[in-house]
Amino acid sequence: MPKLWTETIDAHRAAVRDAALNAxxxxxxxxxxxxxxxxxxxxxxxxxxxxxxxYFPDAQAVLTAWHERQITDHLDRLTxxxxxxxxxxxxxxxxxxxxxxxxxxxxxxxxxELAALLHRGEHVDRARHRLREFVENLITEAARDGDVRDDxxxxxxxxxxxxxxxxxxxxxxxxxxxxxxxxxxAGLSAPPPRP
Amino acid sequence: MPKLWTETIDAHRAAVRDAALNAxxxxxxxxxxxxxxxxxxxxxxxxxxxxxxxYFPDAQAVLTAWHERQITDHLDRLTxxxxxxxxxxxxxxxxxxxxxxxxxxxxxxxxxELAALLHRGEHVDRARHRLREFVENLITEAARDGDVRDDxxxxxxxxxxxxxxxxxxxxxxxxxxxxxxxxxxAGLSAPPPRP
Numbered sequence: 001m002p003k004l005w006t007e008t009i010d011a012h013r014a015a016v017r018d019a020a021l022n023a024x025x026x027x028x029x030x031x032x033x034x035x036x037x038x039x040x041x042x043x044x045x046x047x048x049x050x051x052x053x054x055y056f057p058d059a060q061a062v063l064t065a066w067h068e069r070q071i072t073d074h075l076d077r078l079t080x081x082x083x084x085x086x087x088x089x090x091x092x093x094x095x096x097x098x099x100x101x102x103x104x105x106x107x108x109x110x111x112x113e114l115a116a117l118l119h120r121g122e123h124v125d126r127a128r129h130r131l132r133e134f135v136e137n138l139i140t141e142a143a144r145d146g147d148v149r150d151d152x153x154x155x156x157x158x159x160x161x162x163x164x165x166x167x168x169x170x171x172x173x174x175x176x177x178x179x180x181x182x183x184x185x186a187g188l189s190a191p192p193p194r195p
Numbered sequence: 196m197p198k199l200w201t202e203t204i205d206a207h208r209a210a211v212r213d214a215a216l217n218a219x220x221x222x223x224x225x226x227x228x229x230x231x232x233x234x235x236x237x238x239x240x241x242x243x244x245x246x247x248x249x250y251f252p253d254a255q256a257v258l259t260a261w262h263e264r265q266i267t268d269h270l271d272r273l274t275x276x277x278x279x280x281x282x283x284x285x286x287x288x289x290x291x292x293x294x295x296x297x298x299x300x301x302x303x304x305x306x307x308e309l310a311a312l313l314h315r316g317e318h319v320d321r322a323r324h325r326l327r328e329f330v331e332n333l334i335t336e337a338a339r340d341g342d343v344r345d346d347x348x349x350x351x352x353x354x355x356x357x358x359x360x361x362x363x364x365x366x367x368x369x370x371x372x373x374x375x376x377x378x379x380x381a382g383l384s385a386p387p388p389r390p
Binding site: 149152156157159160162163164165166167170171176179180182183184185186187188189 | 354360
């Protein structure tokens with residue numbers, strides 16, 4: 001098979017896959033998870049039901065694939081938020097702000113039902129691990145610069161940050177999200193020297 | 196019906212109910228949620244199956260009742276942790292430490308599966324609201340004393356604390372839990388005056 005042809009097929013496959021995931025997300029947003037069927041997803045995606053079954057065995061698989069795509073996108077955004085030329089603490093602040101904004105946005109758009117169902121499973125564990133490692137590395141670097149407390153291990157501080165920032169899911173406004181980031185970062189500050 | 200007799204019946208009912216809830220918790224800890232049946236719960240609780248059905252319509256109802264009992268116990272512990280003679284910031288610290296310890300303990304003993312299933316529903320919303328209000332009031336008082344930052348609303352700070360402290364669920368040790376409480380409280384400190 002000539003290379004061009006393969007590329008076209010690959011692009012087509014990716015397009016069908018994306019259409020299915022978008023359709024799934026739209027349907028869940030409109031109707032909730034209760035009645036999510038393969039027929040509905042296929043119809044909304046504009047592909048035949050038989051075609052959809054070539055890509056996904058069932059609606060749950062579409063949901064999981066969609067969630068994986070979301071997580072990957074989010075991790076990419078977090079990494080992109082940090083300008084490598086800046087000091088670690090500035091990159092950390094940018095990444096944590098991006099994370100908080102994603103939490104805020106996701107909670108408003110996909111709701112608790114979806115989250116409760118999805119925030120489990122192997123793909124989530126992997127993503128969570130990557131995320132935690134990314135934040136942990138920034139904290140380690142910032143602590144070395146003296147910009148973050150070094151009396152608590154970077155891994156523990158990363159866990160603290162990521163949990164604290166999930167409060168953005170219930171924040172009332174973008175301003176409240178920014179205040180949350182400020183407060184969370186204050187927890188990371190080096191403790192003042194005791195008199 | 197004489198009063199004593201009623202009291203005996205009430206006590207008996209409470210005992211059966213408690214036995215059922217304890218049995219449920221023991222079974223879940225041993226086997227997970229998958230195969231939780233009314234027969235198993237009845238057997239473990241030492242009551243007949245028919246009796247159990249007089250108290251609970253199904254295993255899910257036992258689970259929900261158990262969770263309600265847990266939450267009430269936890270809220271009582273949090274309230275008790277705060278000595279009313281102490282300043283607000285000391286009571287806040289005690290309550291947050293108790294909350295973090297409960298998170299740590301619960302995650303180790305009941306696991307994520309149970310939590311994901313239970314942390315929804317009306318009874319949880321009510322309890323969460325009470326908890327948040329309790330912490331918010333302590334923060335308001337401590338801010339008035341000048342011990343907690345007043346540039347962010349007490350309600351937002353309460354949300355921050357409670358989310359940050361859920362990280363105790365993944366903490367490695369009681370020491371790590373205490374460090375988490377210290378870091379979280381540092382986020383609440385009044386920001387240093389700008390030069």
